[in-house]
Amino acid sequence: MIHENNKPDTAMEPLDSYTEELLNKLTAPANTTRKPTPEELLQVEQLVKATEETNLTNPIIQLFAHLLELKDTGCSPQDFNIELAQLTHLAKRHQEIDEHMVSVGGRLTQALPIAGKANSRVAEYLAKKDTEAPSGIELWEQIEENTRRIKRGLKMSDEEWNSFHGQLRHAVDSVETLAQLIDLPADVLNSIARVTKTYRMRLTPYYTSLIMPGVLNDPIMLQSVPTGEMIDNAGIEIPPVAADHSPARLIDQFYPRVLTIKATNMCAMYCTHCLRLAHIGRKDKIYSKEAYNEALDYIRNNPQVRDVLITGGDAFLLPNSHLEWLLGELDSIDHIKTKRLGTRIPVTAPMRVDNELLDILETSNDKKPVRVVTQINTAQEITPVSLGSFRQLSKRTFTVLNQAVLLKGINDTRVKMWKLCETVHEAYVRPYYLFNCSYRNPQFKHFRVPLEVGRDLVESMYGNIVGDAIPRYIATAGGKIPLHRSNVVSHENGDIILRKPWSGEEVRYPDADPEVYSQEEFAFKLPK
Numbered sequence: 001m002i003h004e005n006n007k008p009d010t011a012m013e014p015l016d017s018y019t020e021e022l023l024n025k026l027t028a029p030a031n032t033t034r035k036p037t038p039e040e041l042l043q044v045e046q047l048v049k050a051t052e053e054t055n056l057t058n059p060i061i062q063l064f065a066h067l068l069e070l071k072d073t074g075c076s077p078q079d080f081n082i083e084l085a086q087l088t089h090l091a092k093r094h095q096e097i098d099e100h101m102v103s104v105g106g107r108l109t110q111a112l113p114i115a116g117k118a119n120s121r122v123a124e125y126l127a128k129k130d131t132e133a134p135s136g137i138e139l140w141e142q143i144e145e146n147t148r149r150i151k152r153g154l155k156m157s158d159e160e161w162n163s164f165h166g167q168l169r170h171a172v173d174s175v176e177t178l179a180q181l182i183d184l185p186a187d188v189l190n191s192i193a194r195v196t197k198t199y200r201m202r203l204t205p206y207y208t209s210l211i212m213p214g215v216l217n218d219p220i221m222l223q224s225v226p227t228g229e230m231i232d233n234a235g236i237e238i239p240p241v242a243a244d245h246s247p248a249r250l251i252d253q254f255y256p257r258v259l260t261i262k263a264t265n266m267c268a269m270y271c272t273h274c275l276r277l278a279h280i281g282r283k284d285k286i287y288s289k290e291a292y293n294e295a296l297d298y299i300r301n302n303p304q305v306r307d308v309l310i311t312g313g314d315a316f317l318l319p320n321s322h323l324e325w326l327l328g329e330l331d332s333i334d335h336i337k338t339k340r341l342g343t344r345i346p347v348t349a350p351m352r353v354d355n356e357l358l359d360i361l362e363t364s365n366d367k368k369p370v371r372v373v374t375q376i377n378t379a380q381e382i383t384p385v386s387l388g389s390f391r392q393l394s395k396r397t398f399t400v401l402n403q404a405v406l407l408k409g410i411n412d413t414r415v416k417m418w419k420l421c422e423t424v425h426e427a428y429v430r431p432y433y434l435f436n437c438s439y440r441n442p443q444f445k446h447f448r449v450p451l452e453v454g455r456d457l458v459e460s461m462y463g464n465i466v467g468d469a470i471p472r473y474i475a476t477a478g479g480k481i482p483l484h485r486s487n488v489v490s491h492e493n494g495d496i497i498l499r500k501p502w503s504g505e506e507v508r509y510p511d512a513d514p515e516v517y518s519q520e521e522f523a524f525k526l527p528k
């Protein structure tokens with residue numbers, strides 16, 4: 001509103017069209033009329049009373065909402081001795097009390113129904129999220145019971161359980177040990193025995209404790225225990241990164257400003273969907289100092305590189321002294337401005353994240369930002385223990401990011417994917433990428449999800465999940481290619497028609513004026 005006297009006076013503020021409409025509706029002659037019951041009279045009287053002597057907006061909304069309901073049953077405000085003048089007075093009072101001068105009509109007939117409609121978009125998710133996709137926090141009691149069983153089975157002391165070395169020393173790497181810890185049918189065990197002749201299996205006892213007993217398609221088990229399909233899927237593996245992307249020893253490079261050092265080929269747990277199946281797993285290798293030095297020399301000699309991703313395998317499998325040295329070397333290179341560490345260990349063996357490691361990360365982070373990039377594919381992987389390590393990591397580094405892989409049966413429904421992103425976010429981790437599972441490895445063809453299914457999953461999050469918990473959907477094909485659906489429907493006379501992914505509603509969005517944009521320079525006009 002523009003005020004002639006330039007002095008906003010909310011009491012003088014006229015009623016908006018929503019409120020005019022509301023008042024018209026309430027005072028219009030009714031089709032059918034009836035006398036209010038004594039109970040109704042009493043209730044309205046109480047609601048009116050509640051609007052007096054108060055500085056709250058809600059009693060006014062309550063009264064109008066109730067009067068609207070009564071109107072539909074044939075009773076008008078006049079039947080309760082409420083005249084238009086009183087309604088007008090209350091409506092003005094509402095916008096006087098409200099800090100943003102929201103009108104009673106706007107709130108009651110527009111905002112509340114819109115919020116209600118929005119709520120209905122998440123109703124199914126809220127109803128199903130804790131049963132279809134329980135987190136490791138919700139399953140914690142069962143996980144603790146599993147822990148006791150596995151500790152007994154492996155004869156592990158509490159001390160060993162709580163140490164990274166204990167977790168590695170007792171890693172589950174044979175079908176016999178697995179069978180001893182988890183009840184599995186004979187044909188499943190035979191299939192695992194057959195496939196582990198070719199592919200390495202290794203689960204930390206901790207990660208094993210996340211497997212729910214009696215659930216054959218448990219998402220933790222599917223990610224860590226190789227199944228017959230890995231051998232039976234015919235096809236030729238195309239290595240993800242081959243000679244044509246490795247300009248120097250240990251280095252992979254697609255981009256000018258960022259490259260990766262594959263600092264180890266070891267992982268605490270071997271994923272059944274691992275892109276690097278070819279160089280991960282078969283045999284643990286310790287790389288020589290010369291190898292790292294050749295990699296560092298390449299980085300020193302390429303001043304356009306500003307970010308280095310230390311990956312593997314799993315970066316946290318490197319000993320602390322080694323990580324400290326590597327980060328220190330990178331920090332000493334002027335043109336390296338930021339660093340990343342790729343690791344799944346906070347979910348596969350969170351006990352690795354101890355104070356000594358955190359101190360090293362924090363020291364380097366104080367020099368130049370360190371980000372930790374992890375991989376969490378289900379809410380089930382977030383337990384009080386992994387959450388604890390992510391909380392620490394997020395305190396001591398710049399940020400923790402998640403790169404999930406879209407996997408059939410594991411996270412390919414709305415409920416599972418939304419729950420994953422929300423749970424990860426609640427664990428101090430930001431969803432960063434969601435990868436469409438690669439076509440390059442026939443071994444895990446059975447995990448692949450069609451591109452469009454993944455796109456719908458990601459698009460379904462807009463408007464329903466908080467923005468910084470929505471990952472970018474990516475295909476890896478000689479670099480990372482974003483798979484976002486364009487929300488641009490059409491162009492009309494310089495306007496763009498955009499579609500809201502969450503409702504399908506189309507909105508007109510005037511584009512920048514190309515003529516103005518094409519003018520070469522602009523400047524704020526200085527007073528002459």
Ligand SMILES: *Cc1c(COP(=O)(O)O)cnc(C)c1O
Nearest residue numbers: 252253254255258259260309480
């Ligand atoms: C994934 C990857 C990166 C990092 O890509 P961002 O989009 O910056 O996260 C860099 N180099 C290689 C070889 C990679 O595979």
Ligand code: SF4
Nearest residue numbers: 267270271274313344
């Ligand atoms: S942690 Fe990463 S590199 Fe290691 S097996 Fe899993 S996907 Fe592969």
